[in-house]
Amino acid sequence: MASKVLVVGSGVIGLRTALELLRKNVRVCLISPKTPTNVSTTSMGAGGLWMPFHCDDTRVDGWALSTLDELTTQHASSDRNVEVVPKVSFKRQLMEPPTWSKSSFLQFQQLDVDSLYKYASQNNMRLPRREQLKCRVHACVAVSSSNLFQDNERNRDRGQALGCDGVVNCTGLGSRALCLDEALVGARGVLLHYDRYNPSLGDNCVGGTYLVGDEEECVRESEREMLLRNAQTLGIDTANNDPVGEWVGFRPYRSSVRLEIDNDLTQSGMRVVHNYGFGGSGWTVMLAQLKKQLLS
């Protein structure tokens, strides 16, 4: 087991990785260009709900269910970090009940909706409050492929200068440039926030549109209109209640999550583990994604 590890990235995946390592008495140095509570990061802006979503990796359902088990236990012990909030999903087609719908806690049910969308499903999701992820970031720096992952000599020197003997790469979509990973694409999503635009508290949000490969950073009028219609269906009086915020984010989508030891870099003397590509499910799998052997 490494004695001090450099975790790169302070989204939900980087923070959970850091926490797991700390629990194993490993010292952690966390670096990121943005603080964990910065709402412009994907993890902070996202809905933060438990639901496997647009992640094709077959391992995701298992990770999601074990995360759900742990959240259920935390909720039963009145852990205030886990909330149960209603969530309604609108579908154009009747959906097959997913495997996780059998969980009695989630109370999954299909609803008939007489609106733009023919079907909706409802269940009780849990939102881990994001205050729990506030932590001290060691240094606010961005690393680039040339200074961390490609120049092995400098990589080793840099790691040794920080006193680290391992690196976990949790840079989400940043890995596209960092690792020149062309399999990683942004899946754009738009959210409208009602009541309070305070992502550390459970606000009402509508959205989570999904468009793979769309890099547009502004909300389009057509999207806003569609989300407002959904908000109306949910009973929000949109005529007298403007959204207090809107947000565009990019899910780090990859057909399979990259969770592996980088053998090439590790041979050069610095053990590097990649941990990214969780698409629309980063929060959902957060308690289970890091394989035990990767932590050994």
Ligand SMILES: Cc1cc2nc3c(=O)[nH]c(=O)nc-3n(C[C@H](O)[C@H](O)[C@H](O)COP(=O)(O)OP(=O)(O)OC[C@H]3O[C@@H](n4cnc5c(N)ncnc54)[C@H](O)[C@@H]3O)c2cc1C
């Ligand atoms: C609209 C929308 C709604 C969503 N809703 C949900 C939901 O309800 N439930 C759910 O489970 N998931 C949801 N997601 C998906 C979820 O947000 C992502 O799966 C998750 O945030 C990915 O976390 P991450 O830590 O891998 O990446 P990120 O949160 O993007 O974190 C990456 C970190 O790496 C840092 N970084 C990047 N490049 C570098 C670099 N070169 N050097 C140093 N640091 C770097 C960044 O600053 C950041 O700190 C949603 C996403 C969107 C867009």
